[in-house]
Amino acid sequence: MTVAQRPRMSWLNRFLPVWILVAMGVGLLLGRTMPGIGETLARLEVGGISLPITLGLLVMMYPPLAKVRYDKTRKIVADKRLMTVSIVLNWLVGPAFMFALAWFFLPDQPELRTGLIIVGLARCIAMVLVWSDLSCGDREATAVLVAINSVFQVLMFGLLGWFYLQVLPQWLGLGASEVEFSFWTIVSSVLVFLGVPLVAGALSRVVGENIKGRQWYETKFLPAISPLALLGLLYTIVLLFSLQGEHIAAQPTAVVRVAVPLLLYFVGMFAVSLVVSKLVGMNYAQSSSVSFTAAGNNFELAIAVSIGTFGSHSAQALAGTIGPMVEIPVLVGLVYVMLWLGPKLFPGDATVPAANREARVVRNA
Template sequence: MTGAETAVVARLSRLDRWLPVWIGVAMAAGLLLGRAVPGLAGALDAVRVGGLSLPIAAGLLIMMYPVLAKVRYDRLDTVTADRRLLVSSLVLNWVAGPALMVALAWLFLPDQPEYRTGLIIVGLARCIAMVIIWNDLACGDREAAAVLVALNSVFQLLAFGLLGWFYLSVLPGWLGFAGAALEVSGWAIAGNVLIFLGIPLAAGYLTRVLGERAKGRDWYESRLLPAIGPAALYGLLFTIVVLFALQGDAILGRPWDVARIALPLLAYFAIMWAGSYLLGRAIGLTYARTTTLAFTAAGNNFELAIAVAIGTFGLTSGQALAGVVGPLIEVPVLVALVYVSLWARRRFFPTDPTTVTRGSR
């Protein structure tokens, strides 16, 4: 590691620097809790919000709130004026991403229609939650992340059901295979977006407006944000523990199936992130916006994917298992890509002003 790279890592908090370790511990703790405490999974899943268990929903909201409180909302116009960024994000999320997941699902799982369908649902559900964390850890553009997540949420309302019908019903018919019906309510998707994006976005916006009005921006960013910032990673770790506790039996009971589902997911996250990163650099985006473009394109809305898979095909279905494996692979892979992004910043954006100014969070 060079001196410049060491400096990048040094500017991260201790919690951030050791995040892969904490995530590994959280995964193991969730699996152990799920196996050691009888009835824990049922208790955690007893109350559901937006198709997810209440503890997971609470963890996601806690995770997203501090990062959205960091966004400078008075700078959003600089993002909405960047047509290269907006158009690239829409194409990556609603053309390239779903098509790539469909291709990989058919390539890796030609004999497993249930798992294949579950992966396609994951590919159709564009990210609105955890991407906020990965983008912030990689020193991406917070304002751009807020805009792109909101933009893709609107398109999710319009395109999720239509693309699901095409890729799961129409396309298999063209190829001579039996299709699968995807019945999903537009209101269900709207509720999911409202809960997991609308609530923390409104809370973050009000916190900044009221905090700056009462004490000023300097106090807000030097005193309040450092105080609430760690809650984002605590929420992430809590969510991982609960998720693994809920799905431990499925993961440990069908390890070969999990491995088969994991392979196309690994390929998907790597290809989408790398391709989006290269595209951002090719069209002249800054490091911060290139990073934001890459993470918003590579991440997926697992809360929506799991809810749709369980609601349509049942809790014990292969589609639901594929949806559950999605975040279990996405979390460690995108954490690794955070460090790849920090390494690539010095290599590919040496003269970018954000390489210096966005170093600390």
């Protein structure tokens, strides 16, 4: 049985935290020195979806989805343990945890609190593919979990929004928020941010393997397109942070008050998901996929819903845009935590990335 190997890291991967910090800094600097950039980007929208940001997300998501072996997905869907744990963590634990954090840290800020709760309702369907890939998670499992999240997003987002913003606060004697969600905003987010790169990735594998064979596809084509994922990520970060440079400088207290519960949310969800995955007997790769899927959020949808419902300059929209500011550096850090913890939590697991870069073989006893 061959031990999973951590691939030799390119210079882009090796210094990823540095590039992300630089991208964040460049974005904030652009937002401060070019205050009109937000209005310019706002004009480049179709149906409430930012075309420049969409371009970055599509480029970012294409390589991970092109790497998926889609012939393995049926077996993953049949894994009831994996499916059940992921659905419970994403659609029961995650929103409830964010609701509790939002009310605990922002009891006197209803607008920021509402924006934070909306972030918790928007489950991840995009960047988790990058985090899972960097941590050597199960690509096929991640793709399936992302697809399931997308279906639940369309079916459950409005219902959960009504429950957590109106029903549950009233039950607990707290203030309720009147919010109506655009069904089209949710559907279009799923179709664009997942549907397009998913179809492109699947077609690439089918066409590539039929014409050149699987060996060429996985040893030549995939390594050639892999850097696009991180380049797309860095480009997206620059745009997101440039949009918020002016707002962040104008409302530093609000940023900090929202960032604290977000930090606790991402770390807490990751830790709980990893522990639960380990306890139910999942291997390293599956645990990584489940943990990053549960910890991440669909900030694109959260921002779109907040802006569409409350306006681009609302406190709710500000809370949504602070999400990626916290999520991206935290989850990058958790990628390294996962790689470091892997051999310790999963000794003898064949899916743990090898500590060295030599090919190693472990024989069954």
